[in-house]
Amino acid sequence: xxxxxxxxxxxxxxxxxxxxxxxxxxxxxxxxxxxxxxxxxxxxxxxxxxxxxxxxxxxxxxxxxxxxxxxxxxxxxxxxxxxxxxxxxxxxxxxxxxxxxxxxxxxxxxxxxxxxxxxxxxxxxxxxxxxxxxxxxxxxxxxxxxxxxxxxxxxxxxxxxxxxxxxxxxxxxxxxxxxxxxxxxxxxxxxxxxxxxxxxxxxxxxxxxxxxxxxxxxxxxxxxxxxxxxxxxxxxxxxxxxxxxxxxxxxxxxxxxxxxxxxxxxxxxxxxxxxxxxxxxxxxxxxxxxxxxxxxxxxxxxxxxxxxxxxxxxxxxxxxxxxxxxxxxxxxxxxxxxxx
Numbered sequence: 332x333x334x335x336x337x338x339x340x341x342x343x344x345x346x347x348x349x350x351x352x353x354x355x356x357x358x359x360x361x362x363x364x365x366x367x368x369x370x371x372x373x374x375x376x377x378x379x380x381x382x383x384x385x386x387x388x389x390x391x392x393x394x395x396x397x398x399x400x401x402x403x404x405x406x407x408x409x410x411x412x413x414x415x416x417x418x419x420x421x422x423x424x425x426x427x428x429x430x431x432x433x434x435x436x437x438x439x440x441x442x443x444x445x446x447x448x449x450x451x452x453x454x455x456x457x458x459x460x461x462x463x464x465x466x467x468x469x470x471x472x473x474x475x476x477x478x479x480x481x482x483x484x485x486x487x488x489x490x491x492x493x494x495x496x497x498x499x500x501x502x503x504x505x506x507x508x509x510x511x512x513x514x515x516x517x518x519x520x521x522x523x524x525x526x527x528x529x530x531x532x533x534x535x536x537x538x539x540x541x542x543x544x545x546x547x548x549x550x551x552x553x554x555x556x557x558x559x560x561x562x563x564x565x566x567x568x569x570x571x572x573x574x575x576x577x578x579x580x581x582x583x584x585x586x587x588x589x590x591x592x593x594x595x596x597x598x599x600x601x602x603x604x605x606x607x608x609x610x611x612x613x614x615x616x617x618x619x620x621x622x623x624x625x626x627x628x629x630x631x632x633x634x635x636x637x638x639x640x641x642x643x644x645x646x647x648x649x650x651x652x653x654x655x656x657x658x659x660x661x662x663x664x665x666x667x668x669x670x671x
Contacts, residue, residue: 365620372435388609416441475511480641482515508557539564
């Protein structure tokens with residue numbers, strides 16, 4: 332993704348306090364309760380992925396401060412379409428939530444407009460960049476790093492030398508998963524074929540299942556998905572194949588998706604490339620509460636800072652060992668994973 336040169340990229344580990352705090356210069360903790368809320372993209376709050384992780388993080392943050400869900404505490408509004416973004420944000424502003432999280436690049440325009448009109452409200456946009464506002468922080472994740480490890484795991488596990496990637500909507504954000512995955516696969520074995528398909532939406536599990544079924548029928552035995560709610564169809568296709576005695580696997584995304592792979596005969600989740608959206612939401616909300624909101628900055632969470640990683644669900648010992656070796660090489664800077 333091309334990032335504006337006017338905005339400085341800041342690498343942060345969790346708990347690291349940023350200097351230069353945008354429009355909030357005071358360093359003392361707030362005397363009144365801070366309030367925060369989030370606006371989902373079209374994926375929904377229970378997508379078992381990106382939106383759900385963010386909401387879990389905000390709930391944890393609120394409960395830790397003994398806040399209640401609703402006005403004066405923490406909350407969310409769900410968007411069914413892009414047309415809902417601005418009305419939803421305005422609803423939260425009217426309810427006087429002090430920090431508003433916008434989940435995904437599709438909310439860029441709405442955040443840009445709202446930030447101009449409401450300079451006293453903090454906005455944090457996840458997985459995108461909205462520059463030039465002292466009341467906006469742009470939160471990024473090095474998902475290409477965790478996806479690279481997913482590729483290593485797939486390459487060390489495949490028996491057919493054919494693996495697949497299924498994305499939701501093709502965009503700068505989702506292609507980082509695809510490119511990281513492909514690099515990881517080919518780092519282990521350049522001869523492995525990687526089939527790539529996009530659903531065109533994050534909410535169409537039926538299309539996800541159709542694409543996954545075709546991949547499995549064409550010989551792929553592992554599919555890594557970055558498709559949000561559409562990824563449920565990938566798991567469904569894998570379970571159907573297992574019931575027909577085909578040993579296939581799915582690599583989950585954003586959260587540990589082991590539970591999504593469970594069926595009566597076992598589990599189809601090989602591993603999960605996690606993105607700690609929940610921890611990022613807690614971290615940014617904490618900083619806002621402490622008057623240290625990182626306005627007009629890009630905050631990036633990476634493998635070294637434990638913002639992304641690969642969780643072992645059913646990896647073999649040899650695959651786990653390979654993943655750990657490549658993980659350390661990335662952390663030490665010996666491997667630079669390309670995002671584009």
